[in-house]
Amino acid sequence: MKTTIKKSSIATLSENITTRKAKIGIIGLGYVGLPLALEIVHKGFQVIGFDKNDEKIDLLNRGQSYITDMPETIIEQAIYKEQFEPTNNFAKLGEVDVIIICVPTPTAEDGTPNISYIIEAAHTIEQNVSKDTLVILESTTYPGTTEEVVRPIIEKNNLMIGHDIFLAYSPERIDPGNRNFSVSNTPKVVGGISPYCAEVARVFYETVINTNVYTVKSPKVAEMEKLLENTFRQINIALVNEISQLCHKMDIDVWEVIDAASTKPYGFMPFTPGPGVGGHCIPVDPKYLLWAGQQHGITTTMIETADKINESMPSFVVDRLAQYVNKNLDDAEVVIIGVGYKPDVNDYRQSPALDVINILREKKCNLKIVDPFIETVVVDNWKMDTVPLTEKLILRADAVLILTNHTNINYALIDERAALIFDTRNTYFSFENKNYYKL
Numbered sequence: 001m002k003t004t005i006k007k008s009s010i011a012t013l014s015e016n017i018t019t020r021k022a023k024i025g026i027i028g029l030g031y032v033g034l035p036l037a038l039e040i041v042h043k044g045f046q047v048i049g050f051d052k053n054d055e056k057i058d059l060l061n062r063g064q065s066y067i068t069d070m071p072e073t074i075i076e077q078a079i080y081k082e083q084f085e086p087t088n089n090f091a092k093l094g095e096v097d098v099i100i101i102c103v104p105t106p107t108a109e110d111g112t113p114n115i116s117y118i119i120e121a122a123h124t125i126e127q128n129v130s131k132d133t134l135v136i137l138e139s140t141t142y143p144g145t146t147e148e149v150v151r152p153i154i155e156k157n158n159l160m161i162g163h164d165i166f167l168a169y170s171p172e173r174i175d176p177g178n179r180n181f182s183v184s185n186t187p188k189v190v191g192g193i194s195p196y197c198a199e200v201a202r203v204f205y206e207t208v209i210n211t212n213v214y215t216v217k218s219p220k221v222a223e224m225e226k227l228l229e230n231t232f233r234q235i236n237i238a239l240v241n242e243i244s245q246l247c248h249k250m251d252i253d254v255w256e257v258i259d260a261a262s263t264k265p266y267g268f269m270p271f272t273p274g275p276g277v278g279g280h281c282i283p284v285d286p287k288y289l290l291w292a293g294q295q296h297g298i299t300t301t302m303i304e305t306a307d308k309i310n311e312s313m314p315s316f317v318v319d320r321l322a323q324y325v326n327k328n329l330d331d332a333e334v335v336i337i338g339v340g341y342k343p344d345v346n347d348y349r350q351s352p353a354l355d356v357i358n359i360l361r362e363k364k365c366n367l368k369i370v371d372p373f374i375e376t377v378v379v380d381n382w383k384m385d386t387v388p389l390t391e392k393l394i395l396r397a398d399a400v401l402i403l404t405n406h407t408n409i410n411y412a413l414i415d416e417r418a419a420l421i422f423d424t425r426n427t428y429f430s431f432e433n434k435n436y437y438k439l
């Protein structure tokens with residue numbers, strides 16, 4: 001049972017939150033849940049972190065980090081001061097006053113939403129939660145999940161939502177690797193099942209973050225706005241990827257075009273082309289919206305088209321590389337720089353680099369992979385250890401292919417020594433190599 005004073009109303013729960021007496025539970029300690037847990041610790045709360053991955057719980061209890069952005073000293077200190085307790089004992093959910101669900105929401109093989117992790121977490125909550133608790137879903141999902149899927153599971157416990165227990169949705173907006181925006185200075189959107197649910201969720205986030213909390217009328221609105229944010233990115237990236245293919249044919253530097261367009265102070269926002277889209281969000285979230293459209297008889301043509309364009313980029317990259325390398329790819333050695341789905345992160349889930357690697361492997365190209373954030377790259381049943389970037393490695397290669405522009409790469413060395421560079425990210429503005437090509 002809860003160790004805090006017995007509460008009987010939303011007022012007491014809100015007061016316990018603002019005075020930091022409330023204990024917070026985070027379910028799912030991944031790229032979203034772990035930084036969130038430690039930010040909440042930083043704001044003076046005691047946090048219990050729940051994950052069903054025993055390996056992650058062991059690492060955290062030893063003060064070790066598995067996320068590039070999360071320094072070990074922060075984890076060590078939080079554990080040492082007994083402010084953070086990573087555990088796989090879900091019975092402890094009964095001790096917390098606020099539960100935040102940060103579990104994965106991938107797609108199934110057929111591209112439809114897989115919300116099984118949310119359903120599992122909701123059942124675990126239902127079995128362990130006590131009265132007067134705020135439950136917030138942060139995982140990205142299709143509109144209706146909080147109200148139609150999570151609510152009925154939690155209510156099985158005879159707890160009345162909005163009275164005995166409070167349920168809200170608030171999308172996570174964390175941008176791993178972003179040095180300007182973190183959990184604490186990124187505004188939050190909140191939608192509650194009832195006005196009380198929204199109110200207590202707003203109080204919670206206003207206590208935890210240093211910027212605005214924007215309340216919408218329902219969880220559905222908040223779920224939809226998150227899908228809009230990421231679909232907006234997916235479609236704009238596809239647009240610029242298509243323009244880059246056209247620019248190539250017309251012998252126009254797409255990067256110069258984007259720079260020029262960016263001088264317009266209104267009505268234009270720059271997006272950059274690349275070898276495709278990756279990570280847990282941009283290739284996945286629009287598919288949730290596409291599926292939601294299908295359930296309502298709407299064909300979301302723009303999402304499908306954007307998907308096709310982004311998915312065509314790895315082949316476009318390999319075709320261009322083949323044109324520049326002066327021999328058959330099965331006879332060539334190519335050094336790939338960067339596999340992470342974005343710069344300076346170790347997350348390479350659904351990274352377009354994996355598709356490029358697969359195509360190059362099919363073409364029997366001899367590959368070497370450099371990525372200072374990743375030790376071993378695993379693609380389906382194939383794995384390859386990454387190697388350090390050395391002069392010898394570059395000199396031996398027929399081409400250096402830059403797929404992710406990590407900042408801690410010696411680009412000057414590549415510029416000086418590579419026989420050929422194909423740069424899909426417009427990485428290093430001062431490349432002088434005579435065989436330097438950009439996407």
Ligand SMILES: NC(=O)c1ccc[n+]([C@@H]2O[C@H](COP(=O)([O-])OP(=O)(O)OC[C@H]3O[C@@H](n4cnc5c(N)ncnc54)[C@H](O)[C@@H]3O)[C@@H](O)[C@H]2O)c1
Nearest residue numbers: 028029030031032051052053103105117120121139140172
């Ligand atoms: N990664 C991002 O940059 C990002 C940004 C914004 C939103 N999101 C969304 O946040 C959610 C989480 O993404 P992530 O990248 O942190 O995923 P992740 O895979 O890194 O972490 C999820 C964690 O949840 C754990 N887990 C799964 N089911 C569980 C259960 N039933 N009980 C306890 N733990 C469980 C897993 O073991 C894992 O450690 C997704 O919906 C994603 O779309 C992610």
